[in-house]
Amino acid sequence: MPFNLPGVLVPLHLLVNPRLVIPSLIIKDIRQLDFPELRRAGYRGAVFDKDNCLTLPHRDALVPELKDAWRECREIFGENNVLIVSNSAGSRLDAGEIQAESVTFHLSVPVLRHPSFKPSYSCIGSIRAYFASLPKPILDEELVIVGDRLLTDIVMANRMARRRSPSHGRPLRDEKSESTIRNASDALALEKIGPLAVWTSGVWERESMPIRWLEKSILKGVKNWVVRGQGLPYEANAERFVRRVPEMDVVPQRMSLWKSLWNRWRK
Numbered sequence: 001m002p003f004n005l006p007g008v009l010v011p012l013h014l015l016v017n018p019r020l021v022i023p024s025l026i027i028k029d030i031r032q033l034d035f036p037e038l039r040r041a042g043y044r045g046a047v048f049d050k051d052n053c054l055t056l057p058h059r060d061a062l063v064p065e066l067k068d069a070w071r072e073c074r075e076i077f078g079e080n081n082v083l084i085v086s087n088s089a090g091s092r093l094d095a096g097e098i099q100a101e102s103v104t105f106h107l108s109v110p111v112l113r114h115p116s117f118k119p120s121y122s123c124i125g126s127i128r129a130y131f132a133s134l135p136k137p138i139l140d141e142e143l144v145i146v147g148d149r150l151l152t153d154i155v156m157a158n159r160m161a162r163r164r165s166p167s168h169g170r171p172l173r174d175e176k177s178e179s180t181i182r183n184a185s186d187a188l189a190l191e192k193i194g195p196l197a198v199w200t201s202g203v204w205e206r207e208s209m210p211i212r213w214l215e216k217s218i219l220k221g222v223k224n225w226v227v228r229g230q231g232l233p234y235e236a237n238a239e240r241f242v243r244r245v246p247e248m249d250v251v252p253q254r255m256s257l258w259k260s261l262w263n264r265w266r267k
């Protein structure tokens with residue numbers, strides 16, 4: 001795994017703003033995302049991570065179980081309004097942009113070319129430039145950003161949020177969330193507008209498990225010590241944007257730790 005300086009510096013930023021690690025929505029995988037409802041709520045574009053979100057790590061083809069959900073997503077938002085932002089394909093590690101071409105071929109959507117890793121502000125700038133260049137430009141708060149890593153995908157999405165200006169006339173998307181305002185801190189959090197940060201907690205293939213454990217521990221700590229019983233955005237949003245998928249009750253086949261270690265040892 002290459003050294004990701006912007007990722008390594010995230011814990012320092014979390015000391016100042018620990019809420020950056022809190023997702024707006026938690027799902028197992030994208031089959032649980034209610035795309036028609038997201039569109040009705042005003043979201044017009046989407047950014048997806050690739051590895052362990054749409055594909056197996058270091059592969060370019062879609063996980064077969066996600067085929068219908070992925071097609072629905074592209075139909076609802078439009079293929080050019082859905083962008084893959086990966087720290088492998090399209091990044092500076094992707095020599096000759098060969099993997100980016102392959103991912104576009106397999107997933108039928110563009111892959112962002114970006115010189116700096118997620119969750120850097122430079123990468124955010126590249127995402128904004130892409131959506132601003134569309135025939136109908138898409139604003140940050142009209143984006144859904146989906147990924148499986150809290151310290152990269154979710155922190156990046158939350159870094160794109162900004163304070164709502166008093167003149168900003170758009171209504172809150174989730175009227176129910178207004179009832180969760182219990183104190184000034186909640187009200188302040190709701191004053192921010194930005195992308196919907198969606199965390200896919202399911203892992204298609206075991207990878208970076210110690211970092212995932214650390215991420216979950218950080219989220220748990222922030223929930224217990226910073227948020228402390230105040231309304232969590234992912235709880236308020238779950239009722240509206242998460243749908244139950246009966247086939248997901250069957251746990252997907254995942255590579256066991258021992259099998260993974262065995263395969264690694266054989267290489």
Ligand SMILES: [Mg+2]
Nearest residue numbers: 049051052148
């Ligand atoms: Mg990933």
